[in-house]
Amino acid sequence: MDFHDSDAGRRIAYEFTPGTSPAVVFLGGYKSDMQGTKAVHLEDWAQATGRAFLRFDYSGHGASGGTFEDGCIGDWAEDAQSVIEAVTEGPVLLVGSSMGGWIALLLTQRLADIAGLVTIAAAPDFTEDGFWADFDKGQREAIMQDGQLALPSEYGDPYIITRRLIEDGRNHLVLRSALELPFPVRLLQGTADTSVHPDRALKLLDHAASPDMRLVLVDGADHRFSDADCLALIESSVEEVIARAEEDA
Template identity: 35%
Template sequence: MASTLARHFSRIFQLTLHVQRKSVTFSGVRHKSSTVQYATRPDLPKLAYRKVKGKSPGVVFLPGFASNMGGKKAEALEEFCKSLGHSYLRFDYTGCGSSEGEMVDGTVGTWKRDVLYVLDELVEGPQILVGSSMGGWLMCLAAIARPEKTAAMVGISTAADHFVTVFNTLPIEARKEIEEKGQWVVPTKHNEEGSITFTTEFLKEAEQHCVLQSPIPVTCPVRLIHGMKDQDVPWHISMQLAERVLSNDVDVILRKHGQHRMAEKEDIKLIVYTIDDLIDKLTTLV
């Protein structure tokens, strides 16, 4: 246990030294934002995305549930990748943001298919997948399905299995009532309605994509950043994920006062520094 802690703190110390030495910035000189493009898929809704061409490894950002590619983290990462000359892609899931489709028709499987399409058709070579909240869950599913396209993973407030886990921890009476009604209304402060509604069909489909019950066949570098003040997705989910992945190169970084969205300036700096460190690691290995 002591040796594990020593390695962990040594890694954090090395990352701090790297940050101080390189003086990475993601603000200051503003770059022109990329243009929204649309990917036409046979018999499927069009996907909206923004793409920056550049060096490998590229970075792909996966938003959270009901979110879109226009958030602070997504925009800051584009600015960073442009400054470094690396490729970057952010996109909206089916039914979200500027993509076609209806949110109510979406499932975890639907959005996993979107991610795989992006990796197969819109980017070249291995990518650093950066997943926020539900995007962290989809990041895991994509890494399992496309190991050759996944150079590394960075989870931000990763919500692996979260919908299913929370539902299964409800009292049996509450679950029976939800199943009878066919929907589950969950309070939230993240939208104007003040709640999110999940159908029982959505939950049953999501259960098919759970990853935390068994070893996760991911061997690339993994970095998991989570706020200890996260009131939506508890930070111990990132710890569980770290234990499940087969990779030996896994770091969990906990921010004592971090919230779920991890969108404060210092949070975004940490995310940028973490990705920059991975890029250095991956290019050195090459």
């Protein structure tokens, strides 16, 4: 494991596998880390095929510095951009899982050379369309007055939703204005996902503009999207996007 110190003063833990271009970059979800099943599986695939690969922890996540509750979408997008630009060379293929799908969409508008994009249960704008939209009046008042709100999570400790997370999220929404993705895009989504409804994937498909974008719905797959079939689909989708990008080069 290595560490990158960003210009913003945040220490980001990462693992980089050298190899052929484009480098595949895995962007994890909200409160997830780079030790997750999908990230490690893709690293194993990259090492077996000689492909450059980067996985990392946002600040406040995993082995990186900082406190989770202090972070927000803008910070985590900056973390991702900083470590990608510091560690990789040439084009990158972004693989974004859940919140990482939102981060990846932000990065497509910031990074100089994107070969393609694969999202897994992408959750763009979830702070506004998920958290805030679902809060009742009392919860909204609590988060504005107290600065945070604890929500139960089926994945372990409660989610601490902060006022800063909500307000910063509004500065980084991607489904309210034109979203140009001029490269191959594959959107993967499980129909049994209770964290990110399949309608989200349909909305992204309808909203974004790409010359080669496809949505794959997997019947019965949940938000983890980590069984053997789902992992194989992620792998084949990455390979397909690389092949299409090379055809278009």
